[in-house]
Amino acid sequence: MSKPVALITGGSSGIGLGIARRLIERDCHVLLSARGRDRLDQLVAELGVTGVAADVSTEDGRASLVAEVRRLGRLDWLVNNAGTGGGTAGLDVDVERARRVLEPNFYAHVALTDELWPLLCDSPRARVIVVSSSLGTYSSSGSITYGASKAALTSWGRALAVAAKPLGIEVTLVNPGPVVTTTFPHHELLRHRWWKKVVIDVDRCVDDVMRTVDRGGGEVWSHGLFRIPAVVQAIAPATFDRFFV
Amino acid sequence: MRTAVITGGSSGIGLAVARELTRRGGWNLVLAARHEEALEAAAAELSATAVRCDVTEDADVAALVAAAQAAGGCDLLVHSAGAPARVGVLDADLAAYRRSFEVNYIALVRVATSFWPLLESSRGRLVPVISVAGTVALAPSAPYASAKSAALSWARSYGAAAREHGVAVTIVNPGPVPTPGFPQGGLLRSRWGRLITVDAEQCAERLLAAADRRAIEVYVPQWWRLAAAFQGAAPALTARVAARAWRAGAGPRATPEAASV
Numbered sequence: 001m002s003k004p005v006a007l008i009t010g011g012s013s014g015i016g017l018g019i020a021r022r023l024i025e026r027d028c029h030v031l032l033s034a035r036g037r038d039r040l041d042q043l044v045a046e047l048g049v050t051g052v053a054a055d056v057s058t059e060d061g062r063a064s065l066v067a068e069v070r071r072l073g074r075l076d077w078l079v080n081n082a083g084t085g086g087g088t089a090g091l092d093v094d095v096e097r098a099r100r101v102l103e104p105n106f107y108a109h110v111a112l113t114d115e116l117w118p119l120l121c122d123s124p125r126a127r128v129i130v131v132s133s134s135l136g137t138y139s140s141s142g143s144i145t146y147g148a149s150k151a152a153l154t155s156w157g158r159a160l161a162v163a164a165k166p167l168g169i170e171v172t173l174v175n176p177g178p179v180v181t182t183t184f185p186h187h188e189l190l191r192h193r194w195w196k197k198v199v200i201d202v203d204r205c206v207d208d209v210m211r212t213v214d215r216g217g218g219e220v221w222s223h224g225l226f227r228i229p230a231v232v233q234a235i236a237p238a239t240f241d242r243f244f245v
Numbered sequence: 246m247r248t249a250v251i252t253g254g255s256s257g258i259g260l261a262v263a264r265e266l267t268r269r270g271g272w273n274l275v276l277a278a279r280h281e282e283a284l285e286a287a288a289a290e291l292s293a294t295a296v297r298c299d300v301t302e303d304a305d306v307a308a309l310v311a312a313a314q315a316a317g318g319c320d321l322l323v324h325s326a327g328a329p330a331r332v333g334v335l336d337a338d339l340a341a342y343r344r345s346f347e348v349n350y351i352a353l354v355r356v357a358t359s360f361w362p363l364l365e366s367s368r369g370r371l372v373p374v375i376s377v378a379g380t381v382a383l384a385p386s387a388p389y390a391s392a393k394s395a396a397l398s399w400a401r402s403y404g405a406a407a408r409e410h411g412v413a414v415t416i417v418n419p420g421p422v423p424t425p426g427f428p429q430g431g432l433l434r435s436r437w438g439r440l441i442t443v444d445a446e447q448c449a450e451r452l453l454a455a456a457d458r459r460a461i462e463v464y465v466p467q468w469w470r471l472a473a474a475f476q477g478a479a480p481a482l483t484a485r486v487a488a489r490a491w492r493a494g495a496g497p498r499a500t501p502e503a504a505s506v
Contacts, residue, residue: 090406091361095303098354098399102346106391111339136394137477139401148350151398155391158382158484159334173480219480230477233401234380234470237461241405 003029004123005072007065009056009112010082012039014181015131015174018206019079020049028077033065056082056112057104066115075119080109081131083150085183089142098145105149110156126169127213130157134177134221138229138240161217170217172209177226179205198223248273248317250309252300252356253326254293255283257424258374261449262323267291269453275316277309278326300326300352306359319363321456324356325374327393334387345388350396357403361412368411370456373400377420377464380473382480384488404461413459417452419443420469441466 006023010016011032020030030049033056034040040051052068054061069075083105109130120126135147136154154175161171178186178199189195205222212220221227233240249266253259254276266272274293278284281297288295296312298305313319330337330345353373364371376389379397383390397416404414421442443451448465455463464470476483 091403091410093354093403094358095351095355098351102395106346106395107339107342110342114335114338117335136398137480139398139405141402141405144399144402144406147402148395148399152346152350152391152395155382155394156334156387158480159384159387159390159488161481162382162384162484162488163334163387227477231474234473234477237401241408241461 002072002074003027004076005029005031005069005074006077006079007031007033007069007075007116008077008079008081009033009065009108010131011079012036012043014081014183015176015179015202015205015209016079016081017043018202019081019129019209020047022206022210023077024049029072031065031068031072033061033082056108057084059111062108062112062115065112069116069119074123075116076123076125077127077129078113078116078120079129079131080113081129082108083131083133085146089144093144098148101145101149102152105146106152106156109153113160120169121167127217128160128164128169128171129174129209129213130160130171131174131176132157134175134226134229137175137226138233158219165217170213172213172217172220174205174209174220174222175226176205176220176222179222198225246271246273246317247320248275248313249321249323250275250277250313250319250360251323251325252277252298252309253324253374254278255280255287257325258419258422258445258448258452259323259325260287261445262325262452263287263291263293265446265449265453266321267293272321273316275309275313300324300356301347303355306355309356310359310363313360313363318367318369319360320367320369321372322356322360322364322369323372323374323452324353326352326356327374327376329386330388330392331386332388334384337388342388342391345392346395349389349392350399353396354399357400364407364412365410370413370415370459371404371407372415372417372452372456374417374419374452375400377418377469377472379418381476381487382484383491384484385491401462413456415452415456415460416462417448417455417465418462418469418473419448419465422448422465441469 006028008020011020012034033052033054037053044051054064132153133150136150157173208220212218251259255278276293277296277298284295298309328348375397376393378390379393407414451465
């Protein structure tokens with residue numbers, strides 16, 4: 001019997017790389033995909049993983065990833081982690097920007113999962129991890145199009161979890177608040193008196209993710225306090241605007 | 246006379262809002278919709294300006310802005326155009342998601358930003374009609390719910406920024422409202438279903454009352470707000486219950502009819 005195969009998109013840094021390290025420890029054959037080839041080559045040498053240089057926000061990029069997975073003949077872990085920051089603030093927004101951020105942050109997840117689903121269904125124990133954002137559960141004016149793409153992803157991830165359960169596929173949705181990564185260094189928050197208390201590092205975030213995965217799936221916030229804004233925004237939008245936006 | 250522009254104005258909630266404004270009096274109406282026949286009938290009934298407009302097309306929305314300008318500007322913009330996408334999360338292909346996002350989310354961005362100069366100069370009001378599905382994940386209708394979630398998130402952020410420029414943004418999240426686009430047949434026949442649905446007329450009254458007091462976000466009926474709160478507090482459970490309720494209610498028993506907005 002061959003080793004379980006794990007595909008991790010956006011796997012060359014941050015939460016994706018953190019999850020990759022855990023799956024290597026669990027004796028998985030890990031496929032890392034990322035856009036930058038140099039960093040990927042470095043990780044291939046260091047960790048003994050397979051690297052696929054691909055941009056999952058493009059059809060070609062996804063096709064090369066799917067081809068690589070099919071060549072291995074099985075898939076047991078799909079970690080949909082790739083995403084982009086680059087939110088626009090306030091009224092500085094247009095249709096093109098709103099569309100552009102959807103490609104990596106939403107459509108790529110939907111398309112890749114759709115294409116790899118038959119392989120996941122064949123796995124004796126398939127797990128899907130979707131990395132969204134706490135901004136998928138509440139809105140702030142600082143990241144208007146980014147937040148919208150993550151809100152879509154969170155809604156889709158929750159729907160996927162419901163539909164996958166009867167098929168025996170466990171879905172874990174991750175809604176990280178501030179986690180220190182190269183994409184999101186959070187320098188300012190770390191200097192803030194209160195905010196710095198809810199900023200966590202990748203290790204702790206990945207600990208939480210793996211614990212939830214091992215419980216059979218569910219949702220993870222990087223810090224439990226980030227469950228609160230969604231409830232406040234639903235119940236008292238005016239109060240929310242005063243304190244959170 | 247103030248001017249109101251209503252997208253999706255030939256049927257459902259949009260048409261009901263147009264009728265309510267006519268009843269109140271003092272409003273110039275500009276109705277926008279895709280289906281010419283229904284649009285002409287509505288415009289004739291309400292002596293409104295009719296603009297054939299597909300909100301997923303840049304040129305159509307630009308023409309709508311020009312028509313509004315000619316009619317006197319825009320003091321109230323009600324964006325109620327949208328379309329259902331009743332297909333399960335695993336049955337929908339990427340194209341189905343893209344279609345739903347274009348009509349249910351990107352169109353809102355296009356309409357709101359295109360009308361921004363008119364709204365800013367009138368210090369007017371923008372009312373995006375979104376959906377309870379923007380707050381609750383729906384596995385049997387995922388392309389719709391995820392697109393509405395994006396629209397809601399966007400509208401909340403945009404609204405916070407717009408208010409600083411004197412433009413009020415009032416988000417309206419209707420629960421199931423029986424309209425030609427959303428027949429909700431099953432729900433209306435069940436006893437509990439009637440408690441969580443309103444008709445388009447009641448929805449229009451609530452919408453305008455909320456816009457009048459410049460509310461930030463309302464649900465129709467009100468206690469759908471609880472569903473949004475539950476989704477935040479107990480997401481997995483809420484998504485499971487929502488999927489089951491949807492299948493029992495609006496799902497298979499509803500007439501699978503094409504969108505008419």
